[in-house]
Amino acid sequence: MINRSVLLAWFDSSAPPTVDGCERRVDWLRVLPFIGMHVACLAVFFVGVSATALWIAAVLYVLRMLAITGFYHRYFSHRTFRTSRAVQFVFAVLGTMAVQRGPLWWAAHHRHHHAHADEETDSHSPHQHGFWWSHVGWFLNAANFRTRSELVPDLARYPELRFLDRFDIVVPIALAIALFLTGESLAVLFPGLATSGWQLLIWGFFVSTVALYHATFTVNSLAHVFGRRRYETSDHSRNNWLLALLTFGEGWHNNHHHFPGSVRQGFYWWEIDLTYYALRALAACGLIWDLKTVPPRILEARRVARAGA
DSSP states (O other): OOOHHHHHHHHOTTSOOSSOOOTTOBOTTTTHHHHHHHHHGGGHHHHOOOHHHHHHHHHHHHHHHHIIIIIIIIIIITOOSEEOHHHHHHHHHHHHTTSSOOHHHHHHHHHHHHHTTTSTTOTTOHHHHOHHHHHTGGGGBGGGTSOOGGGOHHHHTOHHHHHHHHTTTHHHHHHHHHHHHHHHHHHHHOGGGOOOHHHHIIIIIIIHHHHHHHHHHHHHHTTTTSSBOSBOOSSOOOBOHHHHHHTTTTTBHHHHHHOTTOSOSSOSTTSOOHHHHHHHHHHHTTSEEOOOOOOHHHHTTTBOTTOOO
């Protein structure tokens, strides 16, 4: 029988961890929904596929990736630009749609990562804990379940962000319901699209979300192992062009660890950084401002000899 606290933790992240604080122990009961997300992808063999479903899955991948990389990471975690409270909330909602917990939880753990990168206390260092743990294991255990609010006092002062962080499952559930209802409506109104509620739910929510999961997780598990180092940082971060394409610029990870305060992680024009381009577009519309870039003296500092990167 599942403990009541386990069920509560699925919906309310303020619920206490359901196991002891063992650093390397996975709380399997609490992470059943995460496992279920992957299993649900197998339903593609039953619901079929359509161009509509693929387009919606792709659009949701792009939109939510930008919300994670542009706002969860570059804004909430590093404050590399400024915006209004309303826009901050809108992108916090979009980030929550990615099913990667709330904005405070995400930013707090990322700030902790930068303070202890590749040290023993870095929860997702592949050098300290191995690939599997750095990719998915670290956030599946009770020790990393709570939001470290003491690391994000600047964000915790907003009640709307605290609400999204505490009830981080509300927005994903709303997205799933919206996709199902949209698919059912399209099946009636535009039968030529050959889609359905179940098809849009499986492709638009489950498949798109799982693809988003593992693309973003590679920044933890692979970007500290594979790639090239331009800068002598105290960690093992590397620049990886393939990961940069998958994650819209996050793969320029050695650049980022060299100067985390930059809104642009592809420091040079040939380093494709789709998130930065999107943020520049938002700035042109007046939605964000004061974008921080890399000072020239920082750009040239601590270079690895003959890196060629």
